[in-house]
Amino acid sequence: MMTQTLNVELGERSYPIHIGCGLLAEVDLLVSHLKQKKAVVVTNATVAPLYLDALRATLEKGGVTTIPVILPDGEQYKTWETLNLIFDALLTAHCERSTTLIALGGGVIGDMGGFAAACYQRGMPFIQVPTTLLSLVDSSVGGKTAINHPLGKNMIGAFYQPKLVLADISTLDTLPDRELKAGLAEVIKYGLIRDPDFFAWLEVNLERLLERDKEALAYAVHRSCANKAEVVAADERESGERALLNLGHTFGHAIETGLGYGIWLHGEAVAAGTLIAAELSSKMGWLAPDAVLRIENLFVRAGLPVHGVALGSVRYLDLMRHDKKVLDGRMRLVLLRSIGEAVMSDEASEPQILAAIEARCTPTGR
Ligand code: NAD
Ligand code: GLY
DSSP, X not given: OOOEEEEEOOGGGOEEXXXXXXXXXXXXXXXXXXXXXXXXXXXXXXXXXXXIHHHHHHHHHTTOEEEEEEEOOSGGGOSHHHHHHHHHHHHHTTOOTTSEEEEEESHHHHHHHHHHHHHGGGOOOEEEEEOSHHIIIIIXXXXXXXEEETTEEEEEEEEOOOSEEEEEGGXXXXXXXXXXXXXXXXXXXXXXXXXXXXXXXXXXXXXXXXXXXXXXXXXXXXXXXXXXXXXXXXXXXXXXXXXXXXXTHHHHHHHHHHHOTTSSOHHHHHHHXXXXXXXXXXXXXXXXXXXXXXXXXXXXXXXXXXXXXXXXXXXXXXXXXXXXXXXXXXXXXXXXXXXXXEEEESOOOHHHHHHHHHHTEESSOO
């Protein structure tokens, strides 16, 4: 498979996304981006045994000394305490402002590694090496970095762009099925918010993705990253269009925070949240009922939840008020006008929101 390259166009902070198979072994792709022959590789206890040695060998071939930082695995560790372990390692190894931090792992590692890089000595270069479908198609691109707070997900963070995204599709070989499916939620999202042809392609090709057909995966990663790169280039700091990438996330974050981090996967919560948003869009007379059915069918085929957990409507609303899109106390939600057209709106009334939550939640969800 040919390596393909996309660019995130952000002026002097522009960077490439290389997409292909076996890229972890490509010395020049990585080493040409390092300012110093020293790099810190932040990863976790699951990913380290799979890919750390390979990445270190590549870097060492390019004359780069590596310092591994192996964190505990899980969304529940996306905390200040874990972040501090990265700072401990950076300081212990006398890392400088020009040392590069490489985040090797899924979205949790990418978000935490990126935030550590943004803070260390007020900013050190960092590189994203995503290894889950979700991080390949979404979290590694665009520079959102964060940790969670017990009261709200991703509430503490920074916009901080990587220098490079190395999207090695081969890493998906070892990804558990449940994680692959969770990543599909964010892939489907691009079709729903701005790319109806991609949604139609997914309706035809979903099983190829579930079977891990490399060509299909590379196509889906490329098309997702192309969508994301366009949105980020147009609205890096989310003053407009970028917020549409949060379709389903306001409801989804409420599920994740309400149940306790790590119980539902992020992509699973986003899937259920997307169906609540579609239900609400339909109740407002915006989205046709047959479109809701098409969306539900695709998520069901992807093995993703189409119902949220009944946390209690009051609890949902309370959790949703911590959303970053709340403006002057007014809740703003991403809703759908059709498949391929999302809008940001504060027009949904509280009774309509509650009705959509009640229609789309069951005691255990899914
Ligand atoms: P994750 O990082 O927890 O990874 C999922 C699991 O897969 C983990 O157990 C991990 O160790 C394991 N894993 C990773 N790569 C593997 C591989 N190749 N083989 C086997 N196991 C592997 O979860 P995720 O779904 O990648 O990311 C979710 C996180 O991303 C959430 O915290 C979410 O808030 C964040 N996120 C951020 C953005 C953004 O723009 N920054 C966008 C979407 C999601
Ligand atoms: N994942 C949403 C964003 O990057 O804006």
